[in-house]
Amino acid sequence: MIEFRSVTKEFPDGTLAVDDFSLTVPSHRTTVLVGSSGSGKTTLLRMINRMVDPTSGTIEIDGVSVASLEPVKLRRSIGYVMQNSGLLPHRTVVDNVATVPLLRGVPRRTARADALRLLDTVGLDRAIADRYPSQLSGGQQQRVGVARGLAVDPNILLMDEPFGAVDPIVRAELQQELIRLQHELGKTVVFVTHDIDEAFLLGDQIAILREGGRIAQLGTPAEILANPADDFVASFVGADRGKRALHVESQDGSDVLVDSDGRPAGVLVGQRSGAGPSGGARSDVPHIVPTEGPPR
Amino acid sequence: MNYFTDAVAWLLDPAHYPGPTGIPARLGEQLLFTVVTLVLASVIAIPVGFLIGHTGRGRGIAVATSGGLRAIPTLGLLTLVALWIGIGLGAPYVALTVLAIPPILAGAYTGFEAVNRATIDAARAVGMTELQIVRHVEIPLGLPLLIGGLRSATLQVVATATLAAYVADFGLGRFLFAGLKTNDYAQMLGGSILVILLALVLEGLFAGLQKLVVPRGVAVGRPPVDRKASTRRRPGMEPAITKGI
Numbered sequence: 187m188i189e190f191r192s193v194t195k196e197f198p199d200g201t202l203a204v205d206d207f208s209l210t211v212p213s214h215r216t217t218v219l220v221g222s223s224g225s226g227k228t229t230l231l232r233m234i235n236r237m238v239d240p241t242s243g244t245i246e247i248d249g250v251s252v253a254s255l256e257p258v259k260l261r262r263s264i265g266y267v268m269q270n271s272g273l274l275p276h277r278t279v280v281d282n283v284a285t286v287p288l289l290r291g292v293p294r295r296t297a298r299a300d301a302l303r304l305l306d307t308v309g310l311d312r313a314i315a316d317r318y319p320s321q322l323s324g325g326q327q328q329r330v331g332v333a334r335g336l337a338v339d340p341n342i343l344l345m346d347e348p349f350g351a352v353d354p355i356v357r358a359e360l361q362q363e364l365i366r367l368q369h370e371l372g373k374t375v376v377f378v379t380h381d382i383d384e385a386f387l388l389g390d391q392i393a394i395l396r397e398g399g400r401i402a403q404l405g406t407p408a409e410i411l412a413n414p415a416d417d418f419v420a421s422f423v424g425a426d427r428g429k430r431a432l433h434v435e436s437q438d439g440s441d442v443l444v445d446s447d448g449r450p451a452g453v454l455v456g457q458r459s460g461a462g463p464s465g466g467a468r469s470d471v472p473h474i475v476p477t478e479g480p481p482r
Numbered sequence: 483m484n485y486f487t488d489a490v491a492w493l494l495d496p497a498h499y500p501g502p503t504g505i506p507a508r509l510g511e512q513l514l515f516t517v518v519t520l521v522l523a524s525v526i527a528i529p530v531g532f533l534i535g536h537t538g539r540g541r542g543i544a545v546a547t548s549g550g551l552r553a554i555p556t557l558g559l560l561t562l563v564a565l566w567i568g569i570g571l572g573a574p575y576v577a578l579t580v581l582a583i584p585p586i587l588a589g590a591y592t593g594f595e596a597v598n599r600a601t602i603d604a605a606r607a608v609g610m611t612e613l614q615i616v617r618h619v620e621i622p623l624g625l626p627l628l629i630g631g632l633r634s635a636t637l638q639v640v641a642t643a644t645l646a647a648y649v650a651d652f653g654l655g656r657f658l659f660a661g662l663k664t665n666d667y668a669q670m671l672g673g674s675i676l677v678i679l680l681a682l683v684l685e686g687l688f689a690g691l692q693k694l695v696v697p698r699g700v701a702v703g704r705p706p707v708d709r710k711a712s713t714r715r716r717p718g719m720e721p722a723i724t725k726g727i
Contacts, residue, residue: 237607262609272604276622276697286608318699334608 187213188234188342188374193243195229195399203229204399207243212391213341216368216375220385221395227378230399231344234376235264247342262286265335265343265373269350271327273319273334279305280315283333290338304333309363325356329363336371343373349384361387382423386411394419489671498672503656505676512653512680516640519575523582523635528628531590535624536616544591548584556581556642564649574646581642582635589631593624625695633688640681644673654680 188211195204204226211217219227232238233245236257245252252260273282281288283301288294302312308329319327328348335343349357361384368375368388379385385392386407394402394410396418403415411430414420424430431446434454441454492498498505534540556577564573597620605619606612647655657673660666 232607235607237603258609258611260609261607266604266607268600268604268607270600272600272607274601274605274619274699275598276699278699285610289609289614318702320699321702 187211187248188376189246190230190233191244191246193230193233193240193245193399195226195233195238196241202398204233204240207399207401209393209401209404211374211376213374214372215390216377216388217391217393218377218379218385218389219393219395220379220382220389221397222380224397225395226397226399227380227395228346230395231346231376231378234342234344235261235266237261262290262338263340263342265338265340267328267331267335267343267345267348269347271319271331273327273330275319278316278318279310279322279330282319282330283337285334286338301333301337304336305330307336307367308333323356324352325360328352328360332364332367341374343375345375345377347379348377350379350381357384364388386423394422485667485671488668489675492668492672493675508654508656508673509676509680512640512643512655512677515571515574515578515643515646515653516636516684519578519582519639519643520586520632520636522575522579523586523639524632526579527583527586528590531587531628532594532616532620534587535591535594536612536620538595541591544587548587551580552584554580557645557648560645560648569649571646571650571652573649574643574652577645578639578642582639585631585635585638586628587631589628589634590624593627593631594620596627597623622697623700625697626692629688629692629695633685633692636684636688637681640684641677644677 190207190209190211193204193207194202196202207226207230209217219230221227229238233240234247234252236252236255239253273279274285277285280298280301283304284292284294284297287297287300292300302315305312305315310326310329310333314322314326319330322330331348335345349360352360365388375388377385377388382394385394389407391404392407392410393404396402402422403410403419410419410423411425414423414425420426426446429445429449429451432443432451434441435444436442442450443452443454445451493505501507530544534544559580560573560577563576567573567576601623602615602619605615610618643653644655644658646653647659654673654677657676658670661668661670661673
């Protein structure tokens with residue numbers, strides 16, 4: 187569990203990046219900090235591994251204040267995945283993944299074997315192990331970045347817009363991969379993004395941030411969609427328009443969900459027959475079966 | 483009659499080869515002098531340059547100081563130091579070390595500065611210490627530019643080292659000064675040719691070394707794509723091709 191207690195960060199130039207921020211990040215869940223630029227989300231993330239130290243307030247990991255821990259040691263115990271992968275360009279894929287274990291003194295052979303196994307874990311072919319990052323596609327680089335983040339088997343994984351720089355198709359792939367991984371590994375993930383769709387897709391808990399790291403709303407995706415706290419949240423999540431503002435229209439005896447532009451988004455199943463919504467992880471929302479979407 | 487053929491004749495005269503004042507000995511002295519000067523300058527300039535490059539502090543002072551050092555006329559400094567510490571090799575070592583420091587310093591810190599900030603940030607975020615960042619990230623990635631700095635320092639020192647003969651019985655400069663005194667232009671030109679040849683050989687070695695130290699991962703990502711795009715493909719096709727990658 188990670189706890190932010192009244193955390194404030196003022197940068198030397200006077201910018202108040204985070205103002206009196208408090209949040210509990212539950213263990214083994216994905217918490218997404220979502221907001222536009224200037225909301226302080228990356229600053230908050232970087233305070234967890236002491237890449238940034240707060241001006242005031244404390245951050246605790248399982249009851250231990252991070253300020254009492256040695257930054258280098260702390261960082262080696264936390265996985266960190268960033269945009270554009272941040273891989274070392276002069277080291278091969280396998281050496282990049284093994285970076286931190288090697289720093290921690292794991293024997294080379296063991297570190298290498300572990301790194302190869304991690305390539306499997308993140309869905310990469312071992313054949314690319316001896317390539318350099320510049321020889322990989324953006325999506326592959328991000329996977330290597332995730333593998334490196336997992337290399338020390340950390341409890342906590344910090345992800346700073348990790349899929350921000352890849353194209354939409356690869357991004358969707360990586361998101362699904364992360365969901366699968368998280369299902370297997372159950373890490374405490376703190377994920378930063380400006381993409382609300384990504385937040386809803388990946389987050390168990392979502393904190394929508396306004397400028398200065400003020401929490402506009404905290405909750406599960408369903409809670410936020412069902413009851414946007416205010417107009418800011420409603421407009422940020424798009425609950426008032428487009429594909430999120432669905433209404434029911436009857437068509438040939440079946441209920442069709444239509445978005446605000448009048449395009450069909452899906453059909454309503456489950457509730458009509460009286461049976462509860464089936465299966466889905468978030469069973470408190472009606473289950474929607476997507477129709478063939480309009481051509482993009 | 484022709485100075486140049488005279489100089490070649492002087493160079494080819496076997497009488498100019500043996501002994502401590504022969505061509506091989508003088509070449510050796512010149513080379514030794516250059517190497518020692520570069521080592522002295524590197525010992526001073528590289529750590530300072532790394533410190534500036536890593537911390538990002540003191541750059542303004544470094545630029546101003548090395549600009550100032552570059553502006554000092556080497557012959558003037560040499561005379562000044564020689565008057566102060568006396569005739570011998572001490573003065574040329576000081577003067578030429580001062581000459582060699584600016585390019586090496588600049589190579590050291592620009593090499594660090596050229597490393598992608600995001601790469602360094604990531605290295606720190608995964609738990610490298612500052613020293614490990616210097617050793618495992620900044621030095622390997624900044625090395626080509628440092629070698630570039632050493633290369634231009636070498637070129638300046640090996641040529642200017644002829645001035646050492648002004649205050650000491652040392653190096654290829656002896657041929658120039660001796661020739662000047664006796665109006666032996668063949669000897670002067672011959673000595674000059676030797677300096678030029680030595681400079682070219684060192685330049686070639688450094689050019690090769692500079693290519694060699696580009697880390698493989700950086701090298702493989704770069705040239706083939708560029709070369710193809712600039713010479714083998716029509717300009718109009720470039721965007722369509724590179725976008726797909």
